[in-house]
Amino acid sequence: MNQVIINTNSFKTRAAILEDGKVMEIHIEREGEGTLNGNIYKGEVSNVLPGMESAFVNIGLEKNGFLYVKDLRDFEKKYLNGVITNPQPIEELLTVGDKVVLQVLSDPRGSKGARVTTHYTIPGKFLVLMPTNSHIAISKKIKDESERKRLETLFSKIVPEGMGVIIRTAASGKSIHHFEKELQYLVKKWEEVAIKIKSSKTGDLLYKDTSIVSKVLRDIVGNDIDEIIVDNEDVYCEIVDYVGAFSEDVSKMKINLYTEELGIFEKFGIQKDIESSLKETTYLDCGGSIVIEKTEALVSIDVNTGKNIGSMNLEETVVKTNIEAAAEIARQLRIRNLSGIVIIDFIDMKVEEDKAKVLEALEKNLAKDRVKTNIIHFTDLGLVEMTRKRVGKPLSYYFQDECPMCKGTGKIKGSRAIVESIIKELKEIVKEKDIKTIKIITKESVKEKIDEIYMDFIKLFLKKSGKKIHITTKNRDPLKDYEIRLES
Incomplete structure:
Protein backbone atom coordinates (compact mmCIF):
# COMPACT_ATOMS: atom_id res chain seq x y z
CA MET A 1 0.00 0.00 0.00
CA THR A 35 13.00 25.74 -3.71
CA LEU A 36 13.93 28.07 -6.57
CA ASN A 37 13.90 25.23 -9.10
CA GLY A 38 11.61 26.11 -12.00
CA ASN A 39 11.32 29.80 -11.14
CA ILE A 40 11.70 32.19 -14.09
CA TYR A 41 13.42 35.57 -13.60
CA LYS A 42 14.35 38.61 -15.62
CA GLY A 43 18.15 38.68 -15.52
CA GLU A 44 21.00 40.97 -16.50
CA VAL A 45 24.42 39.72 -17.61
CA SER A 46 27.03 40.71 -15.01
CA ASN A 47 30.08 38.97 -16.41
CA VAL A 48 30.98 36.89 -19.47
CA LEU A 49 33.67 34.21 -19.10
CA PRO A 50 34.91 33.05 -22.52
CA GLY A 51 37.33 30.53 -21.01
CA MET A 52 34.46 28.79 -19.21
CA GLU A 53 31.94 29.24 -22.07
CA SER A 54 29.56 30.73 -19.55
CA ALA A 55 28.23 33.91 -18.01
CA PHE A 56 27.18 35.14 -14.58
CA VAL A 57 23.76 36.72 -14.54
CA ASN A 58 22.10 38.87 -11.88
CA ILE A 59 18.60 37.47 -11.26
CA GLY A 60 17.98 39.32 -7.99
CA LEU A 61 19.35 36.62 -5.67
CA GLU A 62 22.26 36.84 -3.21
CA LYS A 63 24.59 35.15 -5.71
CA ASN A 64 24.58 35.56 -9.48
CA GLY A 65 23.18 32.73 -11.57
CA PHE A 66 25.52 30.62 -13.72
CA LEU A 67 24.55 30.34 -17.41
CA TYR A 68 26.42 27.83 -19.57
CA VAL A 69 26.49 28.47 -23.34
CA LYS A 70 24.57 25.25 -24.11
CA ASP A 71 21.78 26.45 -21.83
CA LEU A 72 21.50 29.58 -23.99
CA ARG A 73 20.70 27.88 -27.29
CA ASP A 74 16.89 28.13 -27.23
CA PHE A 75 17.13 31.83 -26.45
CA GLU A 76 19.73 32.23 -29.16
CA LYS A 77 17.53 30.50 -31.73
CA LYS A 78 14.38 32.48 -31.00
CA TYR A 79 15.70 35.92 -30.15
CA LEU A 80 19.21 36.25 -31.60
CA ASN A 81 18.47 34.84 -35.09
CA GLY A 82 20.79 31.91 -34.48
CA VAL A 83 20.36 28.17 -34.84
CA ILE A 84 20.62 25.39 -32.30
CA THR A 85 24.00 24.26 -33.66
CA ASN A 86 25.37 27.80 -33.85
CA PRO A 87 29.10 27.52 -33.04
CA GLN A 88 29.42 31.14 -31.95
CA PRO A 89 31.24 31.54 -28.60
CA ILE A 90 29.31 33.00 -25.70
CA GLU A 91 31.15 36.35 -25.83
CA GLU A 92 29.61 36.93 -29.29
CA LEU A 93 26.13 36.05 -28.04
CA LEU A 94 26.05 37.98 -24.78
CA THR A 95 27.66 41.13 -23.43
CA VAL A 96 27.61 42.69 -19.97
CA GLY A 97 24.31 44.49 -19.42
CA ASP A 98 22.22 42.29 -21.75
CA LYS A 99 18.76 41.43 -20.45
CA VAL A 100 17.94 37.70 -20.48
CA VAL A 101 14.92 35.73 -19.25
CA LEU A 102 16.17 32.72 -17.28
CA GLN A 103 14.77 29.67 -15.51
CA VAL A 104 16.48 28.11 -12.49
CA LEU A 105 17.79 24.60 -13.15
CA SER A 106 19.29 23.98 -9.71
CA ASP A 107 19.19 25.83 -6.40
CA PRO A 108 22.22 27.73 -5.07
CA ARG A 109 24.40 25.53 -2.88
CA GLY A 110 27.45 26.35 -0.81
CA SER A 111 29.40 29.13 -2.49
CA LYS A 112 27.76 28.49 -5.86
CA GLY A 113 24.85 30.45 -7.28
CA ALA A 114 21.87 28.92 -9.05
CA ARG A 115 22.42 27.28 -12.42
CA VAL A 116 20.08 28.87 -14.96
CA THR A 117 18.90 28.16 -18.49
CA THR A 118 16.87 29.59 -21.36
CA HIS A 119 15.37 26.14 -22.05
CA TYR A 120 12.07 27.05 -20.38
CA THR A 121 9.67 24.39 -19.10
CA ILE A 122 6.27 24.67 -17.42
CA PRO A 123 5.41 21.34 -15.76
CA GLY A 124 2.00 19.73 -15.47
CA LYS A 125 0.80 16.34 -14.28
CA PHE A 126 0.75 14.62 -17.67
CA LEU A 127 3.11 16.78 -19.68
CA VAL A 128 5.79 19.44 -19.47
CA LEU A 129 5.35 22.38 -21.83
CA MET A 130 8.44 23.65 -23.69
CA PRO A 131 7.23 27.03 -24.98
CA THR A 132 10.32 27.82 -27.09
CA ASN A 133 11.13 24.33 -28.38
CA SER A 134 9.00 22.41 -30.91
CA HIS A 135 10.36 18.98 -29.93
CA ILE A 136 8.06 16.21 -28.59
CA ALA A 137 9.75 13.88 -26.10
CA ILE A 138 8.32 10.86 -24.28
CA SER A 139 9.31 9.53 -20.87
CA LYS A 140 11.64 6.53 -21.12
CA LYS A 141 9.56 4.86 -18.41
CA ILE A 142 6.78 4.37 -20.97
CA LYS A 143 8.10 1.15 -22.52
CA ASP A 144 5.20 0.01 -24.72
CA GLU A 145 5.97 1.02 -28.33
CA SER A 146 2.31 1.18 -29.40
CA GLU A 147 1.53 3.51 -26.49
CA ARG A 148 4.52 5.71 -27.34
CA LYS A 149 3.34 6.00 -30.95
CA ARG A 150 -0.22 6.76 -29.83
CA LEU A 151 0.96 9.56 -27.56
CA GLU A 152 3.33 11.02 -30.14
CA THR A 153 0.61 11.06 -32.82
CA LEU A 154 -1.94 12.54 -30.44
CA PHE A 155 0.31 15.34 -29.17
CA SER A 156 1.57 16.26 -32.64
CA LYS A 157 -2.02 17.28 -33.42
CA ILE A 158 -2.79 19.33 -30.30
CA VAL A 159 0.49 21.07 -29.38
CA PRO A 160 0.54 24.74 -30.56
CA GLU A 161 2.94 25.56 -33.40
CA GLY A 162 6.44 26.49 -32.23
CA MET A 163 5.96 24.78 -28.87
CA GLY A 164 6.89 21.31 -27.65
CA VAL A 165 6.15 18.95 -24.80
CA ILE A 166 7.74 16.27 -22.68
CA ILE A 167 5.14 13.54 -22.20
CA ARG A 168 5.33 12.30 -18.62
CA THR A 169 4.90 8.73 -17.36
CA ALA A 170 1.52 9.63 -15.85
CA ALA A 171 0.17 10.23 -19.40
CA SER A 172 0.32 6.53 -20.25
CA GLY A 173 -3.19 5.26 -21.02
CA LYS A 174 -4.84 8.66 -20.52
CA SER A 175 -7.31 10.22 -22.94
CA ILE A 176 -6.97 13.33 -25.09
CA HIS A 177 -9.47 15.08 -22.78
CA HIS A 178 -6.86 15.25 -19.98
CA PHE A 179 -4.11 16.47 -22.29
CA GLU A 180 -6.11 19.23 -23.98
CA LYS A 181 -7.31 20.56 -20.64
CA GLU A 182 -3.82 20.62 -19.13
CA LEU A 183 -2.16 21.94 -22.28
CA GLN A 184 -4.51 24.93 -22.35
CA TYR A 185 -3.71 25.61 -18.70
CA LEU A 186 0.08 25.47 -19.26
CA VAL A 187 0.00 27.59 -22.43
CA LYS A 188 -1.98 30.22 -20.52
CA LYS A 189 0.69 30.16 -17.80
CA TRP A 190 3.41 30.83 -20.39
CA GLU A 191 1.36 33.62 -22.00
CA GLU A 192 1.19 35.30 -18.60
CA VAL A 193 4.99 35.06 -18.36
CA ALA A 194 5.40 36.52 -21.86
CA ILE A 195 3.25 39.53 -20.90
CA LYS A 196 5.30 40.12 -17.73
CA ILE A 197 8.59 40.02 -19.67
CA LYS A 198 7.79 43.27 -21.49
CA SER A 199 7.36 45.41 -18.35
CA SER A 200 9.72 43.57 -15.98
CA LYS A 201 13.05 44.74 -14.61
CA THR A 202 16.18 42.90 -13.49
CA GLY A 203 15.49 40.47 -10.67
CA ASP A 204 11.72 40.32 -11.19
CA LEU A 205 10.13 36.91 -10.62
CA LEU A 206 8.08 36.09 -13.72
CA TYR A 207 6.94 32.58 -12.82
CA LYS A 208 7.01 30.51 -9.65
CA ASP A 209 6.43 26.80 -9.45
CA GLN A 271 9.61 11.52 12.56
CA LYS A 272 11.61 8.55 13.80
CA ASP A 273 12.77 7.78 10.24
CA ILE A 274 13.76 11.41 9.70
CA GLU A 275 15.96 11.39 12.81
CA SER A 276 17.49 8.07 11.76
CA SER A 277 18.27 9.39 8.27
CA LEU A 278 20.17 12.36 9.67
CA LYS A 279 22.80 10.00 11.09
CA GLU A 280 25.83 8.80 9.16
CA THR A 281 25.24 5.12 9.94
CA THR A 282 22.11 3.19 8.93
CA TYR A 283 21.72 -0.36 10.21
CA LEU A 284 20.40 -3.21 8.08
CA ASP A 285 18.00 -5.92 9.25
CA CYS A 286 20.67 -8.57 8.58
CA GLY A 287 23.04 -6.93 11.08
CA GLY A 288 25.17 -5.10 8.55
CA SER A 289 25.33 -1.35 8.11
CA ILE A 290 25.92 1.43 5.59
CA VAL A 291 27.84 4.61 6.35
CA ILE A 292 26.86 7.67 4.30
CA GLU A 293 29.14 10.71 4.18
CA LYS A 294 28.37 13.78 2.08
CA THR A 295 31.18 16.03 0.88
CA GLU A 296 31.22 19.05 -1.43
CA ALA A 297 32.30 16.88 -4.37
CA LEU A 298 30.39 13.63 -3.89
CA VAL A 299 28.46 11.26 -1.63
CA SER A 300 30.47 8.34 -0.24
CA ILE A 301 28.65 5.17 0.90
CA ASP A 302 30.45 2.31 2.64
CA VAL A 303 28.82 -1.09 3.23
CA ASN A 304 29.89 -3.20 6.24
CA THR A 305 28.91 -6.71 7.38
CA GLY A 306 28.80 -5.50 11.00
CA LYS A 307 27.12 -8.13 13.18
CA ASN A 308 26.05 -10.24 10.21
CA ILE A 309 28.26 -13.31 10.58
CA GLY A 310 25.83 -15.38 8.51
CA SER A 311 24.91 -19.05 8.62
CA MET A 312 26.32 -19.79 5.15
CA ASN A 313 29.77 -19.42 3.63
CA LEU A 314 31.50 -16.04 3.53
CA GLU A 315 30.68 -15.23 -0.11
CA GLU A 316 26.95 -15.90 0.37
CA THR A 317 26.92 -13.78 3.53
CA VAL A 318 28.62 -10.93 1.69
CA VAL A 319 26.24 -11.10 -1.29
CA LYS A 320 23.17 -11.20 0.96
CA THR A 321 24.43 -8.16 2.90
CA ASN A 322 25.24 -6.26 -0.30
CA ILE A 323 21.81 -6.96 -1.83
CA GLU A 324 20.03 -5.74 1.31
CA ALA A 325 22.36 -2.72 1.39
CA ALA A 326 21.53 -1.93 -2.27
CA ALA A 327 17.83 -1.65 -1.42
CA GLU A 328 18.52 0.53 1.62
CA ILE A 329 20.96 2.75 -0.29
CA ALA A 330 18.29 3.48 -2.92
CA ARG A 331 15.86 4.32 -0.11
CA GLN A 332 18.31 6.54 1.76
CA LEU A 333 19.19 8.49 -1.38
CA ARG A 334 15.49 9.30 -1.75
CA ILE A 335 14.80 10.11 1.91
CA ARG A 336 17.93 12.25 2.32
CA ASN A 337 17.55 13.67 -1.21
CA LEU A 338 21.24 13.18 -1.87
CA SER A 339 22.45 14.05 -5.35
CA GLY A 340 25.43 14.51 -7.63
CA ILE A 341 28.15 11.86 -7.85
CA VAL A 342 27.61 8.86 -5.55
CA ILE A 343 30.38 6.33 -4.88
CA ILE A 344 29.36 3.03 -3.25
CA ASP A 345 31.92 0.72 -1.67
CA PHE A 346 30.11 -2.60 -1.40
CA ILE A 347 31.77 -5.46 0.50
CA ASP A 348 34.30 -7.10 -1.83
CA MET A 349 32.92 -9.90 -4.02
CA LYS A 350 35.08 -12.26 -6.07
CA VAL A 351 32.43 -13.74 -8.37
CA GLU A 352 31.24 -11.61 -11.30
CA GLU A 353 27.75 -13.15 -11.12
CA ASP A 354 27.44 -11.93 -7.55
CA LYS A 355 28.37 -8.40 -8.59
CA ALA A 356 25.69 -8.59 -11.29
CA LYS A 357 23.10 -9.62 -8.68
CA VAL A 358 23.96 -6.64 -6.48
CA LEU A 359 23.80 -4.21 -9.42
CA GLU A 360 20.47 -5.70 -10.45
CA ALA A 361 19.12 -5.13 -6.92
CA LEU A 362 20.39 -1.53 -6.95
CA GLU A 363 18.88 -0.82 -10.39
CA LYS A 364 15.56 -2.42 -9.40
CA ASN A 365 15.21 -0.25 -6.30
CA LEU A 366 16.42 2.93 -8.02
CA ALA A 367 13.78 2.38 -10.72
CA LYS A 368 11.21 3.53 -8.15
CA ASP A 369 13.02 6.87 -7.77
CA ARG A 370 11.31 9.71 -9.65
CA VAL A 371 14.61 11.61 -9.75
CA LYS A 372 16.85 10.60 -12.65
CA THR A 373 19.73 8.28 -11.70
CA ASN A 374 22.50 6.69 -13.74
CA ILE A 375 24.59 3.70 -12.63
CA ILE A 376 28.04 3.36 -14.21
CA HIS A 377 28.58 -0.17 -12.84
CA PHE A 378 31.69 -1.39 -10.97
CA THR A 379 34.95 0.48 -11.54
CA ASP A 380 38.37 -1.19 -11.71
CA LEU A 381 38.75 -0.45 -8.00
CA GLY A 382 35.58 -2.42 -7.19
CA LEU A 383 33.48 0.68 -6.47
CA VAL A 384 30.04 1.41 -7.92
CA GLU A 385 29.86 4.88 -9.41
CA MET A 386 26.47 6.49 -10.04
CA THR A 387 24.83 9.89 -10.32
CA ARG A 388 21.54 11.31 -9.10
CA LYS A 389 20.09 14.53 -10.48
CA ARG A 390 20.02 17.54 -8.16
CA VAL A 391 16.43 18.40 -7.29
CA GLY A 392 15.66 20.61 -4.31
CA LYS A 393 17.57 20.62 -1.02
CA PRO A 394 18.90 17.64 0.97
CA LEU A 395 17.02 16.61 4.10
CA SER A 396 19.92 17.79 6.29
CA TYR A 397 19.35 21.39 5.13
CA TYR A 398 16.13 21.57 7.17
CA PHE A 399 17.46 19.97 10.36
CA GLN A 400 21.20 20.54 10.69
CA ASP A 401 23.59 23.49 10.87
CA GLU A 402 27.36 23.43 10.53
CA CYS A 403 29.09 22.64 13.82
CA PRO A 404 30.72 25.86 15.13
CA MET A 405 33.52 23.79 16.66
CA CYS A 406 34.63 21.65 13.71
CA LYS A 407 33.28 23.86 10.86
CA GLY A 408 31.93 20.86 9.01
CA THR A 409 34.96 18.58 9.21
CA GLY A 410 33.31 16.19 11.67
CA LYS A 411 36.40 16.47 13.87
CA ILE A 412 37.44 18.87 16.62
CA LYS A 413 40.95 19.96 17.54
CA GLY A 414 42.74 17.43 19.73
CA SER A 415 43.72 18.23 23.32
CA ARG A 416 47.48 18.00 22.65
CA ALA A 417 47.15 20.33 19.65
CA ILE A 418 45.25 22.84 21.81
CA VAL A 419 47.95 22.68 24.50
CA GLU A 420 50.62 23.33 21.87
CA SER A 421 48.68 26.41 20.72
CA ILE A 422 48.44 27.63 24.33
CA ILE A 423 52.20 27.21 24.84
CA LYS A 424 52.93 29.05 21.62
CA GLU A 425 50.80 31.97 22.81
CA LEU A 426 52.42 31.90 26.26
CA LYS A 427 55.84 32.36 24.65
CA GLU A 428 54.64 35.70 23.31
CA ILE A 429 52.95 36.74 26.55
CA VAL A 430 56.09 36.31 28.67
CA LYS A 431 57.65 39.17 26.71
CA GLU A 432 55.09 41.56 28.25
CA LYS A 433 56.68 43.00 31.40
CA ASP A 434 53.48 44.37 32.97
CA ILE A 435 51.72 41.01 33.10
CA LYS A 436 51.92 39.15 36.43
CA THR A 437 49.19 36.48 36.27
CA ILE A 438 48.00 34.45 33.32
CA LYS A 439 44.58 32.81 33.58
CA ILE A 440 43.70 30.06 31.08
CA ILE A 441 40.09 28.96 30.68
CA THR A 442 39.72 25.75 28.69
CA LYS A 443 37.80 22.48 28.54
CA GLU A 444 38.31 19.65 31.04
CA SER A 445 40.21 17.35 28.65
CA VAL A 446 42.79 20.07 27.90
CA LYS A 447 43.26 20.93 31.59
CA GLU A 448 43.81 17.24 32.35
CA LYS A 449 46.40 16.99 29.57
CA ILE A 450 48.23 20.06 30.89
CA ASP A 451 48.22 18.75 34.48
CA GLU A 452 49.37 15.31 33.32
CA ILE A 453 52.20 16.23 30.94
CA TYR A 454 52.87 19.95 30.51
CA MET A 455 52.36 21.71 33.88
CA ASP A 456 55.92 21.36 35.21
CA PHE A 457 57.35 22.65 31.94
CA ILE A 458 54.94 25.62 31.80
CA LYS A 459 55.60 26.63 35.44
CA LEU A 460 59.35 26.43 34.94
CA PHE A 461 59.05 28.42 31.74
CA LEU A 462 56.97 31.16 33.40
CA LYS A 463 59.06 31.25 36.61
CA LYS A 464 61.98 32.78 34.72
CA SER A 465 59.78 35.74 33.79
CA GLY A 466 58.19 36.05 37.24
CA LYS A 467 54.69 35.23 36.05
CA LYS A 468 52.11 32.93 37.62
CA ILE A 469 49.55 30.72 35.85
CA HIS A 470 46.04 29.66 36.84
CA ILE A 471 44.04 27.11 34.80
CA THR A 472 40.28 26.64 35.15
CA THR A 473 37.35 25.11 33.26
CA LYS A 474 34.66 27.35 34.74
CA ASN A 475 32.70 30.01 32.80
CA ARG A 476 34.35 29.19 29.49
CA ASP A 477 33.01 29.96 26.01
CA PRO A 478 31.88 26.59 24.55
CA LEU A 479 32.74 27.82 21.04
CA LYS A 480 36.40 28.41 21.92
CA ASP A 481 39.13 25.84 22.55
CA TYR A 482 40.60 28.11 25.19
CA GLU A 483 40.71 31.70 26.38
CA ILE A 484 43.64 33.56 27.97
CA ARG A 485 43.06 36.43 30.41
CA LEU A 486 45.91 38.60 31.64
CA GLU A 487 46.20 40.39 34.97
CA SER A 488 48.77 43.10 35.87
Missing part, protein backbone atom coordinates in the same frame (compact mmCIF):
# COMPACT_ATOMS: atom_id res chain seq x y z
CA ASN A 2 1.38 3.39 -1.02
CA GLN A 3 0.45 6.46 1.01
CA VAL A 4 1.08 10.20 1.01
CA ILE A 5 1.10 11.73 4.51
CA ILE A 6 0.84 15.53 4.64
CA ASN A 7 1.44 17.67 7.73
CA THR A 8 0.94 21.42 7.54
CA ASN A 9 0.93 24.33 9.99
CA SER A 10 1.65 28.05 10.04
CA PHE A 11 5.41 27.53 9.76
CA LYS A 12 5.94 24.69 7.31
CA THR A 13 4.40 21.96 5.18
CA ARG A 14 5.79 18.44 5.11
CA ALA A 15 4.87 15.51 2.90
CA ALA A 16 6.07 11.92 3.26
CA ILE A 17 5.75 9.12 0.71
CA LEU A 18 5.26 5.68 2.26
CA GLU A 19 5.55 2.40 0.38
CA ASP A 20 4.18 -0.58 2.32
CA GLY A 21 4.61 1.38 5.54
CA LYS A 22 8.21 2.38 4.81
CA VAL A 23 9.14 6.04 4.47
CA MET A 24 10.69 6.58 1.02
CA GLU A 25 10.65 10.34 0.49
CA ILE A 26 10.39 13.49 2.60
CA HIS A 27 9.41 16.87 1.12
CA ILE A 28 9.57 20.03 3.23
CA GLU A 29 8.68 23.65 2.55
CA ARG A 30 9.02 26.34 5.19
CA GLU A 31 6.73 29.36 5.10
CA GLY A 32 8.33 31.99 2.89
CA GLU A 33 11.12 29.62 1.84
CA GLY A 34 10.80 27.21 -1.05
CA THR A 210 3.59 25.68 -7.21
CA SER A 211 3.55 24.91 -3.47
CA ILE A 212 4.79 21.62 -2.09
CA VAL A 213 1.24 20.23 -1.80
CA SER A 214 0.53 21.02 -5.45
CA LYS A 215 3.87 19.53 -6.49
CA VAL A 216 3.15 16.32 -4.60
CA LEU A 217 -0.29 16.08 -6.21
CA ARG A 218 1.12 16.85 -9.66
CA ASP A 219 4.32 14.81 -9.61
CA ILE A 220 3.62 11.94 -7.22
CA VAL A 221 -0.08 11.26 -6.82
CA GLY A 222 -1.20 8.85 -9.53
CA ASN A 223 -2.45 5.34 -10.09
CA ASP A 224 0.18 3.89 -7.73
CA ILE A 225 -0.97 5.95 -4.69
CA ASP A 226 -3.68 4.26 -2.65
CA GLU A 227 -4.29 6.82 0.09
CA ILE A 228 -3.65 10.45 1.01
CA ILE A 229 -3.88 11.45 4.67
CA VAL A 230 -3.67 15.13 5.64
CA ASP A 231 -4.04 16.90 9.00
CA ASN A 232 -5.36 20.24 7.70
CA GLU A 233 -8.99 20.71 6.61
CA ASP A 234 -8.27 23.45 4.03
CA VAL A 235 -5.53 21.37 2.40
CA TYR A 236 -7.86 18.35 2.52
CA CYS A 237 -10.47 20.25 0.49
CA GLU A 238 -7.78 21.41 -1.98
CA ILE A 239 -6.67 17.81 -2.51
CA VAL A 240 -10.22 16.55 -3.02
CA ASP A 241 -10.82 19.22 -5.71
CA TYR A 242 -7.51 18.48 -7.47
CA VAL A 243 -7.93 14.71 -7.50
CA GLY A 244 -11.51 15.11 -8.70
CA ALA A 245 -10.33 17.20 -11.64
CA PHE A 246 -7.41 15.02 -12.77
CA SER A 247 -8.20 11.47 -11.76
CA GLU A 248 -10.37 9.26 -13.97
CA ASP A 249 -11.33 6.99 -11.10
CA VAL A 250 -11.35 8.86 -7.79
CA SER A 251 -12.76 5.85 -5.98
CA LYS A 252 -9.43 4.01 -6.29
CA MET A 253 -7.72 6.50 -3.98
CA LYS A 254 -8.78 7.28 -0.44
CA ILE A 255 -8.42 10.85 0.85
CA ASN A 256 -8.69 11.10 4.62
CA LEU A 257 -8.56 13.96 7.12
CA TYR A 258 -6.42 13.14 10.16
CA THR A 259 -7.90 14.50 13.41
CA GLU A 260 -6.09 12.63 16.21
CA GLU A 261 -4.23 14.58 18.90
CA LEU A 262 -0.93 12.75 18.32
CA GLY A 263 1.06 14.42 15.52
CA ILE A 264 0.55 12.75 12.15
CA PHE A 265 4.30 12.26 11.54
CA GLU A 266 4.65 10.64 14.98
CA LYS A 267 1.59 8.45 14.35
CA PHE A 268 3.07 6.93 11.20
CA GLY A 269 6.65 6.72 12.51
CA ILE A 270 7.89 9.30 10.00
